[in-house]
Amino acid sequence: MSKKAVAKKPVVPAMFAKSAASSSPTKSAEGNKENHTKPDRLVPWVEKYRPKKVSDVAYQDEVVAVLTKCLAGSDFPNLLFYGPPGTGKTSTILAAAHELFGPQLFRDRVMELNSSDERGINVIREKVKKFAQFSVVATRTDGVYCPPFKLVILDECDSMTKAAQAALRRTMERESKTTRFCLICNYISRIIDPITSRCAKFRFKPLSNNIIEQRLQAICNNENVQCEPEAISELVKCTEGDMRKAVTFLQSVARFRTNETISTKDVHEITGVIPDNVIENLYQVCHSGSYEKLATTVKNVLLEGYASHQLLLQLHDHILAQMALGNEQKAVIFEKSAVVDGCLLDGADEYLQLMDFLCTVMHQLCRT
Template sequence: MSNKQGKKSTSLATKTSTSTLSTVPATKDLFVIGKREKPKIERPVPWVEKYRPKKVSDIAYQDEVIAVLNKCISGSDFPNLLFYGPPGTGKTSTILAAAHEMFGSDLYRDRVMELNASDERGISVVREKVIKFAQLSAAAKRPDGQPCPHFKLIILDECDSMTKAAQAALRRTMERESKTTRFCLICNYISRIIEPITSRCAKFRFKPLHTDIIEQRLQTICAEENVNCEKDAIVELVKCTDGDMRKAVTFLQSVARVRPNETVTLADVHEITGIIPETVIDQLVQVCHTPSYEKLATTVKNVLCEGYAAHQLIMQLHDYLLEQMSISNEEKAVIFDKIAMVDGCLLDGADEYLQIMDLLCTVMQQFCRS
């Protein structure tokens, strides 16, 4: 009897154990399925990052740089690069797209180090971070088996803000670690980079983007985001950006958020970008033709009370007077010299009302003499 009871108990134990084991995977499968069925939440991304070029071939209006980088990616030697030019012309986007194509998404974090102006980039950072990263060796194959460059890439964005001591420490590192590391320096003003650095790099100037290219890109974004924008509004956006694609895309997103599900008009663009309407500029010029300081002071106060920036006012006034053929070259020279002085005073923190009055009084004197 004891043997039979032992057999029964072991059989019951095995049945219960098998039943419990059979139920565990089912619960795990349900748990995994439940995880997969959760809807993914799409986080909003700025359009500047969303529509940043992913490939070198997507870069617009920089033919020389694209030709050189395509040869480097295809297997040619990769030199140290120095990109300089106005902001918003695609300098950072170009080198990031080239890095993604060379190393792929798997090796990008291990092979590329990017330092921006927000990071401290004194001589201590160059000695610690840059030199340690440059001394590491790199393989010539990706994890998927495809060939890739045998070097690493260090991107120093806005390097014209680096100290002279940091730049001097960097030049020796560029020579010593040339077998394992390449450098890409990005700046707005090449005159702020020391000569030993520029002589070790292949220099490429990024030109301000043409208006047709910016207008075409804005129309593409409007079609992708279902934004109704008038033709005049897009032209005004392109006009106020001065070849800066980043600024144009940012302004377009701001206007689209202010007027959701509505047509973006020219007045909306003026409201967001801070552009002063031409009627206000015409009014100021007409007041300058009348020798009345009281009327001029009242008009300037009204314009500034509307919230218009003084710097924007003098820039638009400069462009307006430059196109006037009725004003002689001598009068324009005197007025533009005063505009330069007023602009410098505004940058130093001078009072906007006094500086605008000083400028317009000079304009009034030149008009009244003629």
């Protein structure tokens, strides 16, 4: 009883021992580093292969020559780029801005407004005017000379209202010392004359088939994509000189046929092009003169999921190549196709509009 009771130390399980506690976090951290490696960020090929310099722009030799001299002399006028979509208008001015201001000053010196932004008269009066009023210095962090002005890029400016364009004209006139403007549009006729007279106008031509084929083949080599030459030619034919659409379709069909050779059939499935035998079958049914047979054929074609607008375009090209039809008959057919195309854009019923067009074709064929 005289002996003091000795308190026993609690037994700590092995799983909570210091050695285990000290070693487990390091092991788990190492395991997390190994297991949670960041995957490569997937970038759309349109952005990945966008020209980084003005000299990389394809097929627009006149525009590249003039812009190169402007960059060398730092004399940059107000610009107006117009032409079909996918010909390099936005890529050209972005590449020129990167060369002019460098990566450090690009965000501070360039303001870009595209079709997704609101560009009414209030935006021109407030946002653009406020950006254009501030002056900048002619120095860069890397020591290269930088011109003392900023750049405003207005993409799809042919969708701006007349009032907004009039307000923009006044801003371009007053802030010419501190800001340059680059307007990009598809239709120059929708730009008011006071703006076009203040800009140096450049037309971007549709890209030739050889240029697009070379660029697509280079992308296939870099991305390890196996593609038949006929498939690339068909892809160029479907896009009609639009480089952006061609690169996008190529990436889509490459994801669709991973580790496989891309064929012409795969291109047709991605682009939505209707096979020639379907077009020829519709034309032969119109030759028969049977309304019931035509109605059944059109219904079956639409049930296959083919787009009516694409069907109308390919029927137009097929009828245009028919030598048996006279010019007067083709004129009547194409006039009806224009009316049907407008109705389809307004949201009319596809079956009724196609039947209206094909009945006109049948009537003209039966006359012969």
